Amino acid sequence: MTVSKRNKLLEVKHLKQYFNIGRSDEVKAVDDISFYINQGETFGLVGESGCGKSTTGRSIIRLYNPTSGEINFDGENVASINGRDRMNQFRRDVQMIYQDPYASLNPRMKVRDIIAEGIDIHKLAKNVGERNKRVDELLKLVGLDPSHGTRYPHEFSGGQRQRIGIARALAVEPKFIICDEPISALDVSIQAQVVNLLQELQEKQQLTYLFIAHDLSMVKYISDRIGVMYYGKLVEVGSAEEIYKYGLHPYTESLLSAIPLPDPEYERHRVRTTYKPEKTTATDLSLREISEDHYVYCSESAVPKYQEKLQEMKKQ
Template structure:
């Protein structure tokens, strides 16, 4: 499989107050393969959105590097290279209410990237591309001259998806794209994203805290806890066989549709003090079973290996 995105020892630290530093992303490493969806999950404040924004270059990395098709995202590039990289990597934001300019028509919102990258040779071609994008995301061409406030949350998120698609990207970071939507609309947006992925060969980083929805869309899932990636595995494997105690805790919190099962469901509470690593101890992502990585010490690795051999 071809690696499209390589994240190597990525760090994103923020200074807060006098001499204090928040390690929002702390030495995170993973790859995203062409055509796959990598889900990134964790509680609010774990660093998953910061990871996405640093990968795409909205934040300058404190350390480490991100490669897209072998090209560094954060190193200095020519204006042409930087522009092309921005076209190939797009983002769908969490809040469809805040991410669309209320003073712009839907046509101008979708065509913004088309204009910047010179992808239409005439006004007619520009509008045809806008109409095509609207139809691609399940809206119709009559919507082009309306303003964002005239649409529901689900429709606005479709406009956001159309805006991202308009420049023909290869890679899309979807930062909690369904968390602001009604549950009934969430599945529609996720199904649309899956359909577009099949049709256009897109690669996704799908960031969310809803584990059941992440499993539905993702090929592999990475779990983050306080800036660290603590587990990474195929979606099915992670659900069937979680190894890190924090992952087990997250999975135990998923509500069950059956009332009887829900009544007896045992919630696992994660206690971080069970990982009191010593200064200088070799703690890193280790492969427990093929393709299943867990952040652990040498002693924990031996224990996990014995349990899952």
């Protein structure tokens, strides 16, 4: 896979994350994937539940030790980070926003203390006054009132709780944030507000995102590039516009066919595609470039077929 000439903040090379279940069974949650994320961009990772998206994010942040492969962050192999000071810096640089805004906040802590937890751990405030001032700024930044700092999580709606989670992630001034399905537990009416907030913060704070989700239309809205994941494999990678308009892999096509449109006539005749993996004897399957920066997981012999398919799609 050709690497962009822009400044790469994260590069994942042949990552494998296997789990043993029982004595002999092995689950290949992430099975030999490679991708990169440029500084300042959003890379969307999309696929159905159980495909390995969240496991990928947790491997990057070192919640799991990879079975094999390499994860480089800001030019350094994450596996080689040792020592308290270096690990603390990595924990500051890489933060995560979790899927469930209800379970990810300690119900016994006030919002002010939840947000300030990272500030306290990394000693980013000289005194209580500076700490509280920083928390108030963060609450304002995510669209909440500073007075909310004295309340407990149960006093807030799901969307407000996720804003608190975002403020907590921002408290240590990270470079990179893994957004692990941050909107899937929220009402549809609130989802767009949270995504818009993430985009605003990205511009203000010069952030880089890995945005994990199963909704391809929402991923397309926020992402610069998209990776489509199926059963531990990346089956297609390309720009958000290219994947959304010209998704080539049959699994990508099935995801695109499931996206509803606000058009009753279209919906009446919409045909949803069900992906059925084809049996193949090919042993050279890998991500191969079909057009510039557009990759599909296939054999060498299948490349001309996908190139022809892409040309036909662009003619329509």
